[in-house]
Amino acid sequence: MRQTWSYLLRHDPLPVLLSLHLFFVFGIPAKTLTTFNVVSFGAHPFGEYDSTHAFLAAWSQACRSPHPASIYVPPGEFRLGHVRFRGQCRNNDISITIDGKLVPSNDFQSIDDEYWLLFEFVDGVSIHGGVLDGRGARLWDCKNFGGTCPQGATTLGFSKSKNIEIKGLTSVNSQFFHIVFNGCRKVRVKDVKVMAPENSPNTDGIHVQFSSDVTILHSEIRTGDDCVSIGPGTSDLRIEHVACGPGHGISIGSLAREMDEPGVERVTVKAVNMTGTQNGVRIKSWGRPSNGFVRRIVFQNILMLGVQNPIIIDQNYCPDNINCPRQASGVKIKDVKYKMIKGTSATQVAVKFDCSSKHPCNSLRVEDVNLTLHEEEAEAQALCKNAAGTSSSWVRPQSCF
Numbered sequence: 001m002r003q004t005w006s007y008l009l010r011h012d013p014l015p016v017l018l019s020l021h022l023f024f025v026f027g028i029p030a031k032t033l034t035t036f037n038v039v040s041f042g043a044h045p046f047g048e049y050d051s052t053h054a055f056l057a058a059w060s061q062a063c064r065s066p067h068p069a070s071i072y073v074p075p076g077e078f079r080l081g082h083v084r085f086r087g088q089c090r091n092n093d094i095s096i097t098i099d100g101k102l103v104p105s106n107d108f109q110s111i112d113d114e115y116w117l118l119f120e121f122v123d124g125v126s127i128h129g130g131v132l133d134g135r136g137a138r139l140w141d142c143k144n145f146g147g148t149c150p151q152g153a154t155t156l157g158f159s160k161s162k163n164i165e166i167k168g169l170t171s172v173n174s175q176f177f178h179i180v181f182n183g184c185r186k187v188r189v190k191d192v193k194v195m196a197p198e199n200s201p202n203t204d205g206i207h208v209q210f211s212s213d214v215t216i217l218h219s220e221i222r223t224g225d226d227c228v229s230i231g232p233g234t235s236d237l238r239i240e241h242v243a244c245g246p247g248h249g250i251s252i253g254s255l256a257r258e259m260d261e262p263g264v265e266r267v268t269v270k271a272v273n274m275t276g277t278q279n280g281v282r283i284k285s286w287g288r289p290s291n292g293f294v295r296r297i298v299f300q301n302i303l304m305l306g307v308q309n310p311i312i313i314d315q316n317y318c319p320d321n322i323n324c325p326r327q328a329s330g331v332k333i334k335d336v337k338y339k340m341i342k343g344t345s346a347t348q349v350a351v352k353f354d355c356s357s358k359h360p361c362n363s364l365r366v367e368d369v370n371l372t373l374h375e376e377e378a379e380a381q382a383l384c385k386n387a388a389g390t391s392s393s394w395v396r397p398q399s400c401f
């Protein structure tokens, strides 16, 4: 009897019939979700051995699945070398849930690549949870003491991918940038935490370039370089409810790195707090020819606390005067709105529009700005060069147009 039952169970035709039934009745295939646990592919949750191959094997199964698939990383500490998760996949719904922590397999020298974890040519990938610890401290020491050091790897990158979601992820102590989106479409980042010390060089929080339709919401980014940096070819980027600082603030640029460069347009930064950052909201371009542009930008409802350059456009960037002395930036900046920006500046110049002599900034709109100096004995100032625009209820510093 028992044997008959187990025989029946093993050969139960019901699920197949049910799927077919659902398919024929509703015209949709019944969804099956297969979960691949990295440990069952040989990953070591106590960091005993390198788990790179196990992660790649789990990815390859998930990617090959014709149905939605999920990858699970249980609690523990997993050592990984450079991992490249490549598409295209047979499905467009792979979710990766991480309850553990990922660390580089050795020290920074061992990841001989631009990226530590790279997703490439993927469509429909989400990452939930997890801690990525780049263990960059030894590399920063090398850089801070002026040694000859490798660049270091970006912790997490997405390249030429679309429909990406990252939620509840924590990235700490990256060697180079924390998270990069390059050539991506439809990206949703939410509840992410980025942390690295103030003196860690090049540890940008999130870098976006050649990408469109990207949102970064409800996140906290405390690091040694830009909070969010926005490179050429970015459009429809929305940053909301983000806390930045320490770090270098939110920056569009540096642009005009190349002569032929796509522009940046439709970027909105809203409800952001900058605490003790070097810049607040910045647009920056090299002082040299380029056919790039920046337009339709909104910075709104931003609280500055002891920020060195709360509002700044710098089109004369030319470090060490190499490759650009006495040249004017070709980047055309127009239609930038600054609205409801309040708080304190750590330096006298709270607003600085230092635009290109060849292509002055135009249609800058400043509305409801009130920035005071940290110490009250002097008034903050606004400086404008080659900049035109309008202002209303601009209280402090005194408007320069």
Ligand SMILES: *[C@@H]1O[C@H](CO)[C@@H](O)[C@H](O)[C@H]1NC(C)=O
Residues within 6 Å of the ligand: 241, 242, 243, 271, 272, 273, 303
């Ligand atoms: C910014 O600071 C204000 C006042 O302290 C606070 O209410 C708000 O939640 C903060 N926003 C973020 C995104 O941290």
Ligand SMILES: *[C@@H]1O[C@H](CO)[C@@H](O)[C@H](O)[C@H]1NC(C)=O
Residues within 6 Å of the ligand: 370, 371, 372, 395
């Ligand atoms: C501007 O900010 C200062 C300092 O926070 C404050 O005392 C002042 O009332 C503000 N002015 C207006 C018009 O909001």
